[in-house]
Amino acid sequence: MTATPPEIQPFRIDVPQAQLDDLGARLANTRWPDELPGLGWSRGVPVEYLKGLAEYWRTGYDWRAQEAMLNEFPQFVATVDGQRIHFLHIRSPEPGATPLMLLHGWPGGVVDFLDVLGPLTDPRAHGGDPADAFHLVVPALPGFGFSTPLAGPGMNPARMAEVLVQLMTLLGYSRYGVQGYDAGAWVAPEMGNQAPERVSGIHLNAMLTFPMGTPGELDDLTDVEQQRWRAMQDFNDGYLQCNAKRPQTVTYGLHDSPVGQLAWIVEKFKELTMPEDALPEHCVDRDRMLTDVSLYWLTGTAGSAAQIYYEAISATSWDSEAVDSSHWTDTGPSTVPTGVLVSAHDVTVRRWAERDHNIVHWTELGKGGHFLAMEEPAALVDDVRLFFRSLR
Numbered sequence: 001m002t003a004t005p006p007e008i009q010p011f012r013i014d015v016p017q018a019q020l021d022d023l024g025a026r027l028a029n030t031r032w033p034d035e036l037p038g039l040g041w042s043r044g045v046p047v048e049y050l051k052g053l054a055e056y057w058r059t060g061y062d063w064r065a066q067e068a069m070l071n072e073f074p075q076f077v078a079t080v081d082g083q084r085i086h087f088l089h090i091r092s093p094e095p096g097a098t099p100l101m102l103l104h105g106w107p108g109g110v111v112d113f114l115d116v117l118g119p120l121t122d123p124r125a126h127g128g129d130p131a132d133a134f135h136l137v138v139p140a141l142p143g144f145g146f147s148t149p150l151a152g153p154g155m156n157p158a159r160m161a162e163v164l165v166q167l168m169t170l171l172g173y174s175r176y177g178v179q180g181y182d183a184g185a186w187v188a189p190e191m192g193n194q195a196p197e198r199v200s201g202i203h204l205n206a207m208l209t210f211p212m213g214t215p216g217e218l219d220d221l222t223d224v225e226q227q228r229w230r231a232m233q234d235f236n237d238g239y240l241q242c243n244a245k246r247p248q249t250v251t252y253g254l255h256d257s258p259v260g261q262l263a264w265i266v267e268k269f270k271e272l273t274m275p276e277d278a279l280p281e282h283c284v285d286r287d288r289m290l291t292d293v294s295l296y297w298l299t300g301t302a303g304s305a306a307q308i309y310y311e312a313i314s315a316t317s318w319d320s321e322a323v324d325s326s327h328w329t330d331t332g333p334s335t336v337p338t339g340v341l342v343s344a345h346d347v348t349v350r351r352w353a354e355r356d357h358n359i360v361h362w363t364e365l366g367k368g369g370h371f372l373a374m375e376e377p378a379a380l381v382d383d384v385r386l387f388f389r390s391l392r
Helices: 017-028 047-059 063-070 110-121 157-170 184-194 223-234 238-245 247-256 258-272 286-299 302-314 350-356 377-391
Strands: 008-010 075-080 083-090 098-103 134-139 176-181 199-205 337-342 358-364
Touching: 017 047, 017 258, 017 286, 047 258, 047 286, 063 110, 063 286, 075 157, 083 110, 083 157, 098 110, 098 157, 098 184, 098 377, 110 134, 110 286, 110 377, 134 157, 157 184, 157 302, 176 184, 176 377, 184 199, 199 377, 238 247, 238 258, 238 302, 247 258, 247 302, 258 286, 286 302, 337 377, 350 358, 358 377
Parallel strands: 098 134, 098 176, 176 199, 199 337, 337 358
Antiparallel strands: 008 075, 075 083, 083 134
16 A cells, blocks of 8 residues: 555535535425325335424434544545546555455435444454455445546446556555445456456445356346346336436426436335335334435535446447446456445346356345445444455
8 A cells, every 4th residue: 555646636525505505495495396195115205204304304313413423534536537536535554454346226425434434444342253354445436426537438437447457556455355345346357357457356245147148047046136126127217217317308407406316216215225114214224315415416416326327238339448338237258356245125136147147145134124324334344344355
Protein backbone atom coordinates (compact mmCIF):
# COMPACT_ATOMS: atom_id res chain seq x y z
CA MET A 1 0.00 0.00 0.00
CA THR A 2 1.42 3.37 -1.06
CA ALA A 3 0.59 6.91 0.03
CA THR A 4 -2.61 8.42 -1.35
CA PRO A 5 -1.80 9.69 -4.86
CA PRO A 6 -2.55 13.31 -5.84
CA GLU A 7 -5.37 12.19 -8.18
CA ILE A 8 -7.38 11.27 -5.08
CA GLN A 9 -8.77 14.09 -2.96
CA PRO A 10 -10.36 14.04 0.52
CA PHE A 11 -14.11 14.62 0.54
CA ARG A 12 -16.72 15.67 3.09
CA ILE A 13 -20.47 15.78 2.62
CA ASP A 14 -21.78 19.32 3.16
CA VAL A 15 -25.25 19.79 1.69
CA PRO A 16 -26.20 23.48 1.39
CA GLN A 17 -28.98 24.49 3.78
CA ALA A 18 -30.93 25.88 0.84
CA GLN A 19 -31.30 22.33 -0.51
CA LEU A 20 -32.64 21.09 2.81
CA ASP A 21 -35.06 24.02 3.01
CA ASP A 22 -36.25 23.26 -0.51
CA LEU A 23 -36.78 19.60 0.42
CA GLY A 24 -38.86 20.59 3.44
CA ALA A 25 -40.99 22.98 1.39
CA ARG A 26 -41.61 20.40 -1.32
CA LEU A 27 -42.63 17.79 1.25
CA ALA A 28 -45.00 20.27 2.92
CA ASN A 29 -46.60 21.16 -0.41
CA THR A 30 -47.02 17.62 -1.76
CA ARG A 31 -50.13 17.17 -3.89
CA TRP A 32 -51.45 13.86 -2.58
CA PRO A 33 -53.48 11.57 -4.86
CA ASP A 34 -56.61 9.60 -4.04
CA GLU A 35 -56.50 5.83 -3.88
CA LEU A 36 -58.96 2.97 -4.11
CA PRO A 37 -59.99 1.74 -0.66
CA GLY A 38 -58.95 -1.51 0.97
CA LEU A 39 -56.08 -2.48 -1.34
CA GLY A 40 -53.16 -2.18 1.08
CA TRP A 41 -49.81 -2.56 -0.70
CA SER A 42 -51.17 -4.67 -3.58
CA ARG A 43 -51.07 -1.81 -6.11
CA GLY A 44 -48.25 0.24 -4.69
CA VAL A 45 -47.40 2.28 -1.61
CA PRO A 46 -50.55 3.23 0.37
CA VAL A 47 -51.23 6.95 0.66
CA GLU A 48 -51.63 7.07 4.44
CA TYR A 49 -48.42 5.12 5.00
CA LEU A 50 -46.47 7.41 2.68
CA LYS A 51 -47.98 10.55 4.24
CA GLY A 52 -46.72 9.45 7.64
CA LEU A 53 -43.24 8.61 6.37
CA ALA A 54 -42.99 11.86 4.40
CA GLU A 55 -44.02 13.86 7.45
CA TYR A 56 -41.37 12.15 9.54
CA TRP A 57 -38.82 12.89 6.80
CA ARG A 58 -39.86 16.56 6.97
CA THR A 59 -40.14 17.07 10.73
CA GLY A 60 -38.47 14.19 12.57
CA TYR A 61 -35.55 12.99 10.47
CA ASP A 62 -32.26 14.83 11.04
CA TRP A 63 -30.14 14.96 7.90
CA ARG A 64 -27.39 16.95 9.61
CA ALA A 65 -26.96 14.21 12.22
CA GLN A 66 -26.72 11.60 9.46
CA GLU A 67 -24.33 13.78 7.48
CA ALA A 68 -22.06 14.15 10.52
CA MET A 69 -22.13 10.40 11.09
CA LEU A 70 -21.15 9.73 7.46
CA ASN A 71 -18.35 12.27 7.71
CA GLU A 72 -16.80 10.28 10.54
CA PHE A 73 -15.59 7.84 7.87
CA PRO A 74 -12.64 8.74 5.61
CA GLN A 75 -14.09 9.73 2.23
CA PHE A 76 -12.42 10.59 -1.05
CA VAL A 77 -13.17 11.43 -4.67
CA ALA A 78 -11.11 10.53 -7.70
CA THR A 79 -11.54 10.93 -11.44
CA VAL A 80 -10.75 7.58 -13.00
CA ASP A 81 -10.70 7.35 -16.80
CA GLY A 82 -13.04 10.32 -17.00
CA GLN A 83 -15.50 9.11 -14.34
CA ARG A 84 -15.78 10.77 -10.94
CA ILE A 85 -15.84 8.20 -8.12
CA HIS A 86 -16.74 8.88 -4.49
CA PHE A 87 -15.66 6.25 -1.99
CA LEU A 88 -15.03 5.43 1.63
CA HIS A 89 -11.53 4.12 2.35
CA ILE A 90 -11.23 2.64 5.80
CA ARG A 91 -7.89 1.16 6.78
CA SER A 92 -7.86 -1.61 9.34
CA PRO A 93 -5.64 -1.24 12.41
CA GLU A 94 -4.35 -4.74 11.59
CA PRO A 95 -1.31 -4.38 9.29
CA GLY A 96 -1.90 -7.70 7.56
CA ALA A 97 -5.53 -6.98 6.68
CA THR A 98 -6.92 -8.11 3.32
CA PRO A 99 -8.00 -5.32 0.96
CA LEU A 100 -11.70 -5.68 0.10
CA MET A 101 -14.02 -3.62 -2.08
CA LEU A 102 -17.74 -3.54 -1.17
CA LEU A 103 -20.22 -2.89 -4.00
CA HIS A 104 -23.81 -1.83 -3.41
CA GLY A 105 -26.90 -2.26 -5.58
CA TRP A 106 -30.01 -0.27 -6.52
CA PRO A 107 -31.67 1.45 -4.71
CA GLY A 108 -28.66 1.61 -2.44
CA GLY A 109 -25.35 3.32 -1.88
CA VAL A 110 -22.42 3.47 0.48
CA VAL A 111 -24.80 3.80 3.46
CA ASP A 112 -25.86 0.17 2.91
CA PHE A 113 -22.64 -1.03 4.53
CA LEU A 114 -22.40 1.18 7.62
CA ASP A 115 -23.21 -1.65 10.04
CA VAL A 116 -20.48 -3.95 8.69
CA LEU A 117 -17.61 -1.47 8.43
CA GLY A 118 -16.45 -1.78 12.04
CA PRO A 119 -16.62 -5.59 12.32
CA LEU A 120 -14.86 -6.06 8.97
CA THR A 121 -12.05 -3.57 9.55
CA ASP A 122 -11.49 -4.21 13.26
CA PRO A 123 -12.62 -7.72 14.22
CA ARG A 124 -10.45 -7.59 17.35
CA ALA A 125 -12.69 -4.83 18.74
CA HIS A 126 -15.84 -6.78 17.82
CA GLY A 127 -15.01 -10.13 19.36
CA GLY A 128 -13.47 -11.61 16.22
CA ASP A 129 -10.13 -12.93 15.01
CA PRO A 130 -7.75 -10.13 13.94
CA ALA A 131 -6.59 -12.39 11.11
CA ASP A 132 -10.01 -11.77 9.52
CA ALA A 133 -9.47 -8.00 9.19
CA PHE A 134 -10.03 -6.08 5.96
CA HIS A 135 -8.96 -2.74 4.54
CA LEU A 136 -12.22 -1.51 2.98
CA VAL A 137 -12.86 0.48 -0.18
CA VAL A 138 -16.58 1.28 -0.54
CA PRO A 139 -17.37 3.22 -3.74
CA ALA A 140 -20.62 4.68 -4.91
CA LEU A 141 -21.11 3.06 -8.30
CA PRO A 142 -20.86 5.46 -11.25
CA GLY A 143 -24.07 7.48 -11.48
CA PHE A 144 -24.96 6.89 -7.82
CA GLY A 145 -24.61 9.37 -4.97
CA PHE A 146 -21.57 11.59 -5.31
CA SER A 147 -20.07 9.45 -8.13
CA THR A 148 -21.54 11.83 -10.64
CA PRO A 149 -21.95 13.02 -13.28
CA LEU A 150 -21.82 9.95 -15.49
CA ALA A 151 -18.99 10.26 -17.97
CA GLY A 152 -21.38 9.29 -20.79
CA PRO A 153 -23.38 6.40 -22.22
CA GLY A 154 -21.87 2.93 -22.08
CA MET A 155 -21.35 2.73 -18.31
CA ASN A 156 -22.47 -0.89 -18.08
CA PRO A 157 -21.23 -3.41 -15.48
CA ALA A 158 -18.09 -4.19 -17.49
CA ARG A 159 -17.22 -0.52 -17.87
CA MET A 160 -17.85 0.09 -14.16
CA ALA A 161 -15.54 -2.82 -13.41
CA GLU A 162 -12.78 -1.23 -15.51
CA VAL A 163 -13.06 2.00 -13.56
CA LEU A 164 -13.04 0.25 -10.18
CA VAL A 165 -10.06 -1.97 -11.06
CA GLN A 166 -8.19 1.22 -11.97
CA LEU A 167 -9.26 2.81 -8.67
CA MET A 168 -7.75 -0.10 -6.73
CA THR A 169 -4.55 0.36 -8.74
CA LEU A 170 -4.49 4.06 -7.82
CA LEU A 171 -4.87 3.09 -4.17
CA GLY A 172 -1.88 0.78 -4.44
CA TYR A 173 -3.71 -2.52 -3.91
CA SER A 174 -2.20 -5.23 -6.09
CA ARG A 175 -4.28 -8.10 -4.65
CA TYR A 176 -7.77 -7.76 -3.18
CA GLY A 177 -11.21 -9.26 -2.81
CA VAL A 178 -14.58 -7.94 -3.94
CA GLN A 179 -18.00 -8.29 -2.30
CA GLY A 180 -21.18 -7.22 -4.05
CA TYR A 181 -24.94 -7.55 -4.09
CA ASP A 182 -27.62 -6.74 -6.68
CA ALA A 183 -25.97 -4.47 -9.28
CA GLY A 184 -22.73 -4.99 -7.37
CA ALA A 185 -23.14 -8.71 -8.05
CA TRP A 186 -22.96 -7.88 -11.77
CA VAL A 187 -19.91 -5.65 -11.41
CA ALA A 188 -17.84 -7.81 -9.04
CA PRO A 189 -17.53 -10.83 -11.40
CA GLU A 190 -16.58 -8.44 -14.20
CA MET A 191 -13.71 -7.19 -12.05
CA GLY A 192 -12.62 -10.79 -11.64
CA ASN A 193 -12.86 -11.42 -15.37
CA GLN A 194 -10.81 -8.35 -16.19
CA ALA A 195 -8.16 -8.74 -13.49
CA PRO A 196 -8.06 -12.40 -12.39
CA GLU A 197 -4.44 -12.05 -11.31
CA ARG A 198 -5.42 -9.27 -8.89
CA VAL A 199 -8.86 -10.28 -7.60
CA SER A 200 -8.26 -13.01 -5.02
CA GLY A 201 -11.91 -13.85 -4.45
CA ILE A 202 -15.46 -12.66 -5.07
CA HIS A 203 -18.26 -12.87 -2.51
CA LEU A 204 -21.83 -12.27 -3.72
CA ASN A 205 -25.32 -12.01 -2.31
CA ALA A 206 -28.62 -11.09 -4.00
CA MET A 207 -27.12 -12.71 -7.08
CA LEU A 208 -29.31 -13.30 -10.15
CA THR A 209 -28.98 -16.47 -12.21
CA PHE A 210 -30.86 -17.39 -15.38
CA PRO A 211 -31.42 -20.40 -17.63
CA MET A 212 -29.65 -20.08 -20.96
CA GLY A 213 -32.10 -22.04 -23.13
CA THR A 214 -30.17 -25.29 -23.05
CA PRO A 215 -32.46 -28.29 -23.64
CA GLY A 216 -33.36 -30.05 -20.40
CA GLU A 217 -31.88 -27.43 -18.04
CA LEU A 218 -35.25 -26.99 -16.30
CA ASP A 219 -36.13 -30.68 -16.12
CA ASP A 220 -34.42 -31.78 -12.90
CA LEU A 221 -34.63 -28.67 -10.73
CA THR A 222 -35.09 -29.39 -7.03
CA ASP A 223 -38.26 -28.18 -5.31
CA VAL A 224 -36.36 -25.19 -3.90
CA GLU A 225 -34.90 -24.36 -7.31
CA GLN A 226 -38.33 -24.61 -8.93
CA GLN A 227 -39.71 -22.20 -6.32
CA ARG A 228 -36.90 -19.75 -6.99
CA TRP A 229 -37.38 -19.94 -10.75
CA ARG A 230 -41.12 -19.35 -10.33
CA ALA A 231 -40.40 -16.41 -8.05
CA MET A 232 -38.15 -14.89 -10.71
CA GLN A 233 -40.84 -15.31 -13.34
CA ASP A 234 -43.61 -13.95 -11.10
CA PHE A 235 -41.69 -10.99 -9.70
CA ASN A 236 -43.25 -7.58 -10.32
CA ASP A 237 -40.41 -5.96 -12.24
CA GLY A 238 -42.20 -2.76 -13.25
CA TYR A 239 -39.44 -0.58 -11.78
CA LEU A 240 -36.82 -2.60 -13.65
CA GLN A 241 -38.65 -2.24 -16.95
CA CYS A 242 -39.02 1.53 -16.46
CA ASN A 243 -35.37 1.96 -15.47
CA ALA A 244 -34.14 -0.31 -18.23
CA LYS A 245 -36.21 1.10 -21.09
CA ARG A 246 -37.06 4.72 -20.32
CA PRO A 247 -34.76 5.94 -17.52
CA GLN A 248 -34.83 9.56 -18.66
CA THR A 249 -38.62 9.75 -18.73
CA VAL A 250 -38.93 8.22 -15.25
CA THR A 251 -36.38 10.71 -13.98
CA TYR A 252 -38.58 13.80 -14.32
CA GLY A 253 -41.09 12.73 -11.68
CA LEU A 254 -38.45 11.38 -9.28
CA HIS A 255 -36.12 14.36 -9.71
CA ASP A 256 -38.87 16.93 -9.13
CA SER A 257 -40.85 15.29 -6.32
CA PRO A 258 -39.24 14.03 -3.12
CA VAL A 259 -42.39 12.06 -2.31
CA GLY A 260 -42.15 10.44 -5.73
CA GLN A 261 -38.54 9.49 -5.03
CA LEU A 262 -39.51 8.26 -1.56
CA ALA A 263 -42.31 6.05 -2.89
CA TRP A 264 -40.13 4.66 -5.69
CA ILE A 265 -37.48 3.50 -3.22
CA VAL A 266 -39.53 2.60 -0.14
CA GLU A 267 -41.58 0.15 -2.20
CA LYS A 268 -38.37 -1.78 -2.88
CA PHE A 269 -37.58 -1.87 0.84
CA LYS A 270 -41.09 -3.23 1.43
CA GLU A 271 -40.96 -5.77 -1.39
CA LEU A 272 -37.43 -7.07 -0.98
CA THR A 273 -36.97 -7.29 2.79
CA MET A 274 -37.97 -10.13 5.10
CA PRO A 275 -40.44 -10.95 6.49
CA GLU A 276 -42.45 -10.05 3.41
CA ASP A 277 -45.55 -8.95 5.34
CA ALA A 278 -43.62 -6.52 7.57
CA LEU A 279 -43.38 -2.79 7.05
CA PRO A 280 -39.98 -1.75 5.66
CA GLU A 281 -38.95 0.09 8.84
CA HIS A 282 -39.42 -3.14 10.78
CA CYS A 283 -36.66 -4.70 8.66
CA VAL A 284 -34.34 -1.75 8.06
CA ASP A 285 -33.82 1.19 10.40
CA ARG A 286 -36.13 4.03 9.34
CA ASP A 287 -33.45 6.72 9.51
CA ARG A 288 -31.04 4.55 7.52
CA MET A 289 -33.69 4.06 4.85
CA LEU A 290 -34.35 7.82 4.72
CA THR A 291 -30.62 8.55 4.52
CA ASP A 292 -30.52 6.35 1.44
CA VAL A 293 -33.51 8.17 -0.09
CA SER A 294 -32.08 11.55 0.93
CA LEU A 295 -28.82 10.84 -0.88
CA TYR A 296 -30.69 10.06 -4.10
CA TRP A 297 -32.71 13.26 -3.69
CA LEU A 298 -29.91 15.60 -2.59
CA THR A 299 -27.51 14.40 -5.29
CA GLY A 300 -30.22 14.36 -7.98
CA THR A 301 -29.25 10.86 -9.09
CA ALA A 302 -32.60 9.15 -9.70
CA GLY A 303 -31.90 9.19 -13.43
CA SER A 304 -28.16 8.52 -13.53
CA ALA A 305 -28.48 5.60 -11.09
CA ALA A 306 -31.15 4.04 -13.30
CA GLN A 307 -28.85 4.05 -16.31
CA ILE A 308 -27.09 0.85 -15.25
CA TYR A 309 -30.31 -1.05 -16.01
CA TYR A 310 -30.53 0.49 -19.46
CA GLU A 311 -26.88 -0.23 -20.19
CA ALA A 312 -27.06 -3.81 -18.92
CA ILE A 313 -30.39 -4.74 -20.50
CA SER A 314 -31.42 -2.43 -23.33
CA ALA A 315 -28.34 -0.73 -24.79
CA THR A 316 -27.13 -2.32 -27.99
CA SER A 317 -25.86 0.35 -30.32
CA TRP A 318 -24.35 3.43 -28.65
CA ASP A 319 -20.85 2.15 -29.24
CA SER A 320 -20.17 -1.45 -30.17
CA GLU A 321 -16.91 -1.41 -28.21
CA ALA A 322 -18.32 0.25 -25.09
CA VAL A 323 -21.72 -1.40 -24.76
CA ASP A 324 -22.55 -5.09 -24.61
CA SER A 325 -26.11 -6.04 -23.62
CA SER A 326 -25.03 -9.61 -22.83
CA HIS A 327 -23.84 -8.51 -19.37
CA TRP A 328 -27.38 -8.89 -18.00
CA THR A 329 -27.43 -12.66 -18.48
CA ASP A 330 -23.84 -13.83 -18.83
CA THR A 331 -20.53 -12.33 -17.81
CA GLY A 332 -18.59 -15.28 -19.20
CA PRO A 333 -17.03 -18.13 -17.27
CA SER A 334 -15.01 -16.86 -14.32
CA THR A 335 -11.85 -18.42 -12.92
CA VAL A 336 -11.77 -16.37 -9.69
CA PRO A 337 -12.88 -18.30 -6.57
CA THR A 338 -16.41 -17.18 -5.79
CA GLY A 339 -18.58 -17.49 -2.69
CA VAL A 340 -22.35 -17.03 -2.63
CA LEU A 341 -24.55 -16.19 0.34
CA VAL A 342 -28.25 -16.88 -0.31
CA SER A 343 -30.83 -15.13 1.88
CA ALA A 344 -34.39 -16.31 2.44
CA HIS A 345 -35.54 -13.81 -0.19
CA ASP A 346 -32.97 -14.63 -2.86
CA VAL A 347 -33.84 -16.57 -6.01
CA THR A 348 -30.31 -17.74 -6.84
CA VAL A 349 -30.19 -21.19 -8.48
CA ARG A 350 -26.92 -22.91 -7.64
CA ARG A 351 -26.46 -24.97 -10.82
CA TRP A 352 -26.82 -21.86 -12.98
CA ALA A 353 -24.39 -19.97 -10.75
CA GLU A 354 -21.87 -22.80 -11.04
CA ARG A 355 -22.24 -22.75 -14.82
CA ASP A 356 -20.98 -19.16 -14.98
CA HIS A 357 -18.70 -18.84 -11.96
CA ASN A 358 -15.99 -20.72 -10.10
CA ILE A 359 -18.15 -21.41 -7.04
CA VAL A 360 -16.07 -22.70 -4.12
CA HIS A 361 -18.29 -21.57 -1.23
CA TRP A 362 -22.09 -21.66 -0.88
CA THR A 363 -24.18 -20.69 2.15
CA GLU A 364 -27.97 -20.99 2.42
CA LEU A 365 -28.70 -18.45 5.14
CA GLY A 366 -32.39 -19.20 5.57
CA LYS A 367 -33.20 -15.68 6.76
CA GLY A 368 -32.89 -12.09 5.67
CA GLY A 369 -33.84 -10.32 2.48
CA HIS A 370 -32.24 -8.41 -0.36
CA PHE A 371 -30.43 -5.83 1.80
CA LEU A 372 -28.38 -8.19 3.96
CA ALA A 373 -25.80 -5.60 5.05
CA MET A 374 -28.66 -3.70 6.72
CA GLU A 375 -31.02 -6.56 7.61
CA GLU A 376 -28.56 -9.22 8.80
CA PRO A 377 -25.16 -7.51 9.05
CA ALA A 378 -23.66 -10.07 11.44
CA ALA A 379 -24.55 -12.93 9.10
CA LEU A 380 -22.98 -11.14 6.15
CA VAL A 381 -19.82 -10.38 8.13
CA ASP A 382 -19.54 -14.00 9.28
CA ASP A 383 -19.85 -15.38 5.76
CA VAL A 384 -17.44 -12.87 4.23
CA ARG A 385 -14.89 -13.78 6.90
CA LEU A 386 -15.43 -17.50 6.38
CA PHE A 387 -15.06 -17.26 2.60
CA PHE A 388 -11.90 -15.17 2.55
CA ARG A 389 -10.41 -17.16 5.42
CA SER A 390 -10.63 -20.22 3.17
CA LEU A 391 -8.57 -18.44 0.51
CA ARG A 392 -5.72 -17.39 2.77
